[in-house]
Amino acid sequence: MIFSNLDLPTLLQNAIQSAGFTEATPIQASVIPAMLANKDVLACAQTGSGKTAAFCLPLLNAYLQRQAGANKGSRVVQALVLVPTRELATQIGDQLRRFSLGFPHPPKLAVLFGGISINPQMLHLRGGVDIVIATPGRLLDLIDKNALKLDQLSTLVLDEADRMLALGFADELNKVLAFLPTQRQSAFFSATYSSFVAQMAEGMLHEPERFNIETDDGTKPDIQQRAIQVEASQRTQLLKHLYQTQKWSRAMVFVGTKYTADLLATKLRRAHISADAFHGDQTQGKREQVISDFKASRLKILIATDVAARGLDISQLPVVVNYDLPRSADDYVHRIGRTGRAGESGLAINFICADAANEAHFRLIEKRHDLRLEREHIAGFEPAVESIANAERATVSDPNGGIKGKRPSKKDKLRALAAQQTAGQDSDKSK
Template sequence: MPFSQLGLSSTLLNAIHTRGYVQATAIQQDVIPVVLSGRDVLATAQTGSGKTAAYCLPLLENYVRAQANKSTKPNTRVVQSLILVPTRELAVQVGDTLRSLGQNQSHPAKLAVLFGGISINPQMLHLRGGADIVVATPGRLLDLVSKNAIKLDQVTSLILDEADRMLALGFADELKQILALLPSSRQSCFFSATFAPNVADLAEGILRDPARINIPDTDESTPDITQRAIIVEATQRTQLLRHLFQTEKWSRVLVFVATKYTADLLSTKLRRAHISAEAFHGEQTQGKRSQVISDFKASRVKILVATDVAARGIDIYQLPVVVNFDLPRSSDDYTHRIGRTGRAGEAGLAVNFICADAANEAHFRLIEKRHGIKIAREQIEGFIPDEISLKQTQTITPTDPNGGIKGKRPNKKDKLRALQSQTIAQE
């Protein structure tokens, strides 16, 4: 469907054309008219489906319409639209989308993109005179509210993007505080690639008779991502990564690891092998993270070694390959990791390193089960594990039916209760 049929102004249509958008994606076709009508929305769609533009376009259209009804430009602006996101990277991405789509407006909206990891003072200065649209991470937004730098009592539209990720990162309390600052008479929209039970509970308590929009995976909408699984000894993964990068002539690779320490160590080893590589994780300053992403997008960095902070909110144009050096802890994280490739109609490749041990194999089998897929195991000449390790991976009977997936394993309290029960039984 062309964007011209979605009720958008000529100014926005011109901006859409400039960005190279041709046809609205499925979620954009369904969401834009509903948001323009003022109704609450609960939308789920896979990563890379275009949901950022799906809510940015109607927010900008509503701003254009509101400006058309005003005779003069206000000296002081009030926050009309608030977009909450879980990470700094997603905040920057959403801000870039809004700027790009709104650049041709005669009176462009004043946009504020707010996140932690940098000095709060420039953000406070930017908020002098108010803002029309705010994109923010919850913690930094509350910091600015506490300093009276921003008021949220006149917000008419609230967007929660990646709501499940915000809850997973522990933002539940911050969300409650922010919601208490907003007027009750507002439009609220939830967007996410997955719809976990805790998100459903949050949505039920906030949304009013929402339009439920679910874009199912179809042959047309499913990203074109080839998935591979390579069995390898844990100690040979670095050499295998180098081998694949060189022999398969990958132009850029996003490599996911489990810890910040591994990200730093692996990137250092790759640089010693004369491969341009950088780490990307939460302990870096915002300036460092921004520079690394800029270098990776420009191909000055060939391999980006990242923790899961990069699994959502980073949009790398034409990223050809994602490698799971360490397997993700959850099946949802697997979705978002490999979703960094195969975006916007491009083909992508996701490579999984399966360590030659029973636990790693069991974990990946559960990820396969939850995604309804089965990926053939490969062995690469020169990196074939010993026969004992291979036999273990081929004949496993995992005792943990959950395979160690995050959220399903016994936590410390469960283990303590089990130990106490055993002690009582023995006594």
């Protein structure tokens, strides 16, 4: 479907054209009409499929309608977009600004996240704002300080909803929901949904339109996936070897801990490879500098924890390496989705430590995504014969376990119960 066939005002059509967009992606063609009709939405589509524009355009359409109505000029929070990371908040803010460049009176946006001083954000909120993009923790801090009110909110958007609902954000999310009007539009977006998360989302949405955009040969990202068996102690040397011999222009390397990210970056710099770490313990200024250097190719290898698997949009990133395997099958999708974006081709390499536990872990990931990758050996980095034999004996005994973070914990179940109770209270209030 081409954008001109969507029921969007001329100002937005001009902005879309100026941005170089002509044809809506499947998620955009499905979601935009539903949101324009004020329907709740539960949408699942692959990374890089255009989910951000799918909700940004309807939010801006609603803003323009308000500007044309009796409340023209008044500033109250009309829309709230909740996200798990600072980088994703910044990216969405940039997208909204891009689409509203030609507006005679652009919306006042507030991009709110922690890691920086709260005072400038409080000053920015004076006089009101139209659209807020925020991480839950900082949003609650600002609400506690009476810096903003959400009682006139029209639309709530959860981006990366699987993470927002299933992990540690659930408690904060329930607190945020308590400040919102029960009569509102809600739209949840993600690249992955477990049945557990879908159940939680259903309790928060009212008769949602459901969109699950399946990948096919025409829409599936062009990502070559490889699995290389290697001894754990040889992974750093193998990474350096591949970077140098394959002449990668840039690579994003995922590790399991902040400590590993810092240590690996130090080792690569000692080998005269331009590398740096990216994780949640860094200051916001440091994180912004690292991403800026990586985007400009001043930095060749970015070593990141899973904070970078959500929301970072690095154009023309050729390679992603899973130095450590992800905690869950869902995280695998988000990690490799950093490459092969916007029609580009990409390469995703998995280091499979030659032991039974690591092999079983990756086999579960393969099973969840209907994969079976040949185990490769790189000359000079072959695992010991005994290690390979142990890996070959690996078995996947529990199809629901084995990947930490996939099966709901007791805390997750309690959060789900709390969310259902909150949804029930909202329903009672709306009757």
